[in-house]
Amino acid sequence: MFPFLALISLSYAAIVYGQQAGTLTTETHPKLTVQKCSGSNSCTTENHSIVLDSNWRWLHSTSGSNNCYTGNTWDTSLCPDPATCAQNCALDGADYSGTYGITTSGNALTLKFVTNGPYSTNIGSRVYLMDTADSKYQLFNLKNQEFTFDVDMSQLPCGLNGALYFVEMDADGGTSRFSTNKAGAKYGTGYCDTQCPHDIKFINGEANVANWTASPSDPNAGTGQYGSCCNEMDIWEANSQGAAVTPHVCSVQGQTRCSGTQCGDGDQRYDGICDKDGCDFNSWRMGDQTFLGPGKTVDTTKKFTVVTQFYTSNNSTSGTLSEIRRLYVQNGKVIANSKTKISGLSAYDSITDEFCNAQKTAFGDTNSFEKLGGLNVMGQSFDKGMVLVMSVWDDHEAQMLWLDSNYPTNGSASTPGVSRGPCATTSGQPTDLEKNSPGATVIFSNIKYGPIGSTYAH
Template sequence: MFSKTSLLSLLAAGASAQQVGTLTSETHPSMPIQSCSAAGSCTSVSTTVTMDANWRWLHTTEGYTNCYTGNEWNTTICADGATCAANCALDGADYSGTYGVTASSGDLTLKFVTEGSYSTNIGSRLYLMASESKYYMFKLLNKEFTFDVDVSNLPCGLNGALYLVEMDEDGGMAKYSTNKAGAKYGTGYCDTQCPHDIKFIDGEANVEDWTPSSNDANAGSGKYGTCCNEMDLWEANVVSAALTPHVCSVEGQTRCSGTDCGDGDERYSGVCDKDGCDFNSYRMGDQSFYGKGKTVDTSSKFTVVTQFITNDGTDSGTLSEIRRIYVQGGKVIQNSVSKVSGVTDSNSITDAWCNEQKTAFGDTNSFEKLGGLASMGGSLSRGMVLALSVWDDHAVNMLWLDSTYPTDKDATTPGAARGTCETSSGVPSEIETSAASSSVTYGNIKIGAINSTYGA
C-alpha cells in the first residue's frame, strides 16, 4: 500500500547505477524453485536471486568516489541524469556480509539490519533470476504460486513482502542504451506506488529536483517515479498479513511525472491504483485467524498458496478470482471468511467482493476504475518478476498493515483495525535499533497447475 523502497539502502556507500563496476564480483545466490504438473509431479528449476540496484554501491567508473552518499547525489559527478549514467558504475554485492542475505538449501533469509565492514544496511529487495542476465518471468493465469515463509522473527512495523511486478525481463537493458547493468545488477524496478526514490529510471539518474528525505538518512525523491502493475502475494509480519492486487492503466515499467504519478492529494488521479484490493483477515473481521497461537500460527513456518482462477479454466481466460490457502503442521487451512457487514461471506478476491469491501469501508475504488481483476490478469499473462524483501516504513510506520489506520479513526470503524500493533509502534528510528536482528525466511517456491503444488 505504501512504498517498499523509500526507506532502505546503504548508509555509507552509494546506491544504484547503470554502468558496471569491477571492484566487487557479482555472484547470485542460489534459490531453486519447482515447476509442477497437474498430477502433482514437480521438477526443479535452477534459479538465483540478485540484489536490487537501489541498494548497490554506486561509484565513479574510474575510481572509488561515491556518486551518491547518504541521501544526496554528488552533483559534480551527476550534474544531470545522462551524465550521471555515463560517469557512475554499479558494483557487485557481498550478499551476506553487507546485506544480511543468506541462501541455504533453497531457503533465502533476509536480515533487517546488517552491520557491514563499511556501512550499516537497512532491509533489502531481491529478484528471482532465470539466468545471469534475465529475470524469471512468471505467467500465472490458471496457475498457483506456493512458498514457505517464517515470519516468527518479524515484529510490528516490519514487512516481509513477496510480490510480483511487471518489470522488463532484462531490467530495461534493451530499451535504454545507457543501461549497461541490466537485470544482472537488479535494474528496472517499478510498482504501483510509482516510487520516486529509485535512483535510475529509464537508464538515467533521477537527479532532477532530487530532495533528500527529512526522516530517512538513506532516501530521497526525484522528479520521476516508476510505475507498473503489482501483485502483492504476501505482505506480512508476525501480527498481520495482506494479499493485494494493484493495477495500472499502463503496461510494463513506465516512468511518470506530475499528476500521472498520483502523489499526495493526486493519489487517485495517477495511472496506478495505490490502495489495491486487500484481503487482510484481521481487517475483514476475523481476529483469531492469523498470528501467534492462532489458526495460522505465526510462531512457526507455514506454506502459503495463491491461486489465479480464470473465467473459463484456461491459461488464456480472464482472471476472475484470487484464492488463498495455507498449509501448516500437515493440515490444509482454507482462508478466513469475511465477517464485515455489507461484504459477502467470502474467503477469496473477486471484483464483486472488492466493490463491496470498498463501499463498506468508505474507500475510493480506484481498483475498479483501472480495470480490476481483468487488468491484473493481463499483467499475469504478459509476465511478472518476483521480488522478495524486508522493509520498514518511514511514511506511516506500517500501521496500514498491522495496526489501526488512519490513526484518527476509532478501531471499531469498519476497515480501520488491521492488526493488534499499537498506533505508536513501527517508528523506523526506534525499530532499526530495537528490532535490528529481525529477519524473514522464504523458501520452497513452487508454481504449477491449480492444486498441484501443495498437500497435507
C-alpha cells in the same frame, strides 16, 4: 505495497544506484532452487538465483572509486544532469551476506533486517528471482495456476514487512529499451510498482537527480522528480501480527516513468495512473481477528505454507482472471482462508471484482481498483510476464500501520476498515525497529508453481 518510500538507510555510500556496470567487486548471484509442478507429487527442481536491487548497491565513478552519491546528496561534478550521471557512474557487485544479510541455502532465502558490516550498517533489502540461465529476471504467468511457498516470519515484529510479490518489470532490467542502461538485470535495475516510487535513483536509464529532495526521516534516502510505475500483485505482505494479499493495477503496461499528476502523489493519490490502495484481503481487517497471528489458526510463531490460486473465467490460461483464492498448510493440515465478518458485507473468502466493489463500499474507500480495470488488468499483466520480488523493509512514511494497526490513525477502530491488526499506532517507527529489532529476519523457502492443486499435499 501500500505506502512505499525509502527501504534503505546505510551509513555510508554502499547504498547507491547507477546504470553502468562496475568491476571493483565481482557480482555473484546466490543460488536458489524452485520447483515447477505438473501434477500432484510431480515436480521438477529448477536451478535459479537471486539478484540484489540496484538501489542498495555502491555507485562510483567509472574512472575510479569516487562516490556518485553519498548520504542524501548526489556528487554534482559527476552527476550535474541525468544523462551525464548515467555515463559517469557505475553500479558494482555486492557482498550479499557480509554487507546485506542475504543468504540462500538450497530452496531457502533468508533476509535479515539489520546487517552490521565492516564499513556500514545496512537496513533491509530487495531481491529478484533470475531465470535458470542467470541472465534475465524469471517471468511468471500465473493465470489458471497457483504459486506456493513456505514462510517463517516468527522473528518479524510490528512495523516490519516481509514481502513476496510480483511486478511488471522488464525481464532484462530495461537494457533493450534504454540504451544508457548498461547494467541490466545482472545488477538489479528496472524496479517499478504501483506506488510509483520516487526514491529510485535511476529510471529509464537516467539518473533521477532533477528536483532531488532529501528524506527528512532517512539520512540516506530521498526522492526525485520521477517515479517508476507498473502493475503489482502482492502475494504476501506480512509480519508476525498480520498479513495481506493485494492486487494493484495501472492504466499503463510495463515499467513506466511518471511525472506530476501521473504519479498520484499526495492529494492526487486517485488521479494517477496506478491504483495505490489495491484490493486487499487482510483477515483482521475483514473482521476475523482470530485467524492469523501468534497461537492463532495460522500460527505465525512457526513456519507454514502459503498457497495462492489464480482462477480464470474459462479455467484455462487463456481466460480472463476472475478470482484469487488463498489457503494455508500448517502441521500437515490444509487451512481454508478466513471469511469476511463485516456488517453489510457477504461472507467472502477470496478476491473477486464483486468482493472488491463490496469491500470498497463497506469501508467507504475510493474504488480506483475498479476504475483502472480490476482483475482483468491484473491477468493481462501476467500475460506479459511478471517478476518475483522478495524483500524485508520498514516504513518511513506510514510506519506499516496500514498493514498491522489502525489506519488512518485519526479514524476510529470501530469504523469498518480502519482496524487492520493488533499493533499499537505508536509502533513501527524505523529508528525504534532498527535499534530494538536488528535481528529480525524473514525466511522464504520451498517455492513451487504449477497448475491449480499441484503444489501442495491435500
